[in-house]
Amino acid sequence: MRLEEVQRILEARPAWTVRLPRNGEREVVSCLATDLMSDALTTTGEGSLLLTGLTNSQVIRTAGIVDLAAICFVRGKSPQPETVELAEKMGVRLLVTDLSMFEACGRLYEKGLRAAVGDEGDCRTRE
Amino acid sequence: MTLAEIIDRLGLQVRAGDAALRRDVERGYASDLMSDVIANGLEGDLWITLQTHQNTVAVASMKGLAGIVLVNSREPEPDTLEKARRESIPLLVSELPAFELIGRLHGLGLTGLRA
Amino acid sequence: MSDERVTKLQELVYELRVGEIMHEDVISVSPETPMSELREILRINRISGTPVMRDGSLVGMISIEDFIRWLVKSDGDCRVEAKMTRDVRTVFADEPLIQAVNKLERFGFGRLPVLDRKSGKLAGVLTKGDIIEGLLKKLEIDYHEAEMMGARSSHVFEDIIADSSALLFEYQVPGKDFTRAGACASGLKTTLRRLGIHPQTARRAAIACYEAEMNLIVHTDGGRIEARVDGRAIRIQALDEGPGIEDVARAMQPGYSTAPDWVRELGFGAGMGLVNIDKCADRMEIDSTTGKGTRIEVEILLETEP
Known part of the structure; x- marks a missing residue:
């Protein structure tokens, strides 16, 4: 699913302020809903959209480590400027939706997006 | 839809609160942050979370939530379980990741809108 | 060899040209410089050796080792030209770095004068430190954050070549x-x-x-x-x-x-x-x-x- 489509479904707005390269935009292949970074870290999150209520810079760093496609903050929580700045530096796309986590998940699921592979798998397993 | 029906439809496992499964549920709330649920959880919400410690039960009880569903096969800590049983808070476990479980709950008609 | 190993360093040794990482602002001495003054020149400039130049041409190399040997012999002051290495090994600025690494290793030098191929003039000096710093910079790794293992930098060169840096x-x-x-x-x-x-x-x-x-x-x-x-x-x-x-x-x-x-x-x-x-x-x-x-x-x- 394209990020534009995600944005439309979630009635979301972009949180970045600089011009990001268009070719840096990635297809969202799956979704991950969590506020716990340990959880996000061990999910095979490559190309995933992270839905979260946390807006600190650890979320961005986590995104960088697991190669997430984008992050959407729920409940209308706008990230702090430092968080946005770090995300821009790392090329991580940020959206903000006023929907709750539950509603955001429900709508994306309805449109066909599925969960990223869960943390039960050992991350030593080759993809 | 009652909690019992949801449990049946999604194959949830009941760990505590058997006596409180007749309750009607219309809304869900998903969060792993206590402060968020304290601030935004509404009475009757079914709470989806990864958090397994006993504070969850205290929050659910205080806010009058319909129950707690632990995702990713997370099992409650012993004191969480004990507290849930004592306070008769339904404590359920799903093997699904949060996104998947919420998607299916939403499909059953639960909403996350905060009307 | 698996291409998923630490291969970037090896690749870079072949890709980079000497001229890209040498330092150009070379301190040099004349053949007439007294040996007694050499130590101060090396100390002030924090270098351990330097080219010896006459009229813009490279005539030799003098190092801290030469200075120490002179000190030990203690047979009085003399000019740098009496103690310098005349048979100087050089590299051209347009040669791949691997050539310089091989020469440094083979002859046990700490530095190599770099010549411009066209003019034959001295274009700069390449030290082992320049090579390490150049490689790390190319990888965009902060020089201060990373340190090659092993106290002796010559290890590094063996290691780069041995694929176990x-x-x-x-x-x-x-x-x-x-x-x-x-x-x-x-x-x-x-x-x-x-x-x-x-x-x-x-x-x-x-x-x-x-x-x-x-x-x-x-x-x-x-x-x-x-x-x-x-x-x-x-x-x-x-x-x-x-x-x-x-x-x-x-x-x-x-x-x-x-x-x-x-x-x-x-x-x-x-x-x-x-x-x-x-x-x-x-x-x-x-x-x-x-x-x-x-x-x-x-x-x-x-x-x-x-």
């Missing part, structure tokens, strides 16, 4: 400072990717590092993370002098946490830290003494041949 990275992690949490793991991941390490392997190392970093921040007043990368594995060590882990077996259970609530509110402390580290590692070792501190060592093997 070891790089050591060290990060200081301040305690209770959440603002920079994860910076070390992010940095490590970037570095590993630049070294040409498989993305999956780099990610596992970064995750283990992130969790170890969080542990230092949450539970201690700060500590140190060291990462060592060689041709075989990534080894990460997290060291602290914090309170120690009371019950390691229990701490390894998923969901067991001693983190305070404020940590949970930041998205951590859900009792998955050590579990995640273990999941990502091919080998994990915990050494902890209550009241003394903790050492966690993790080894992640690089992809071997399929």
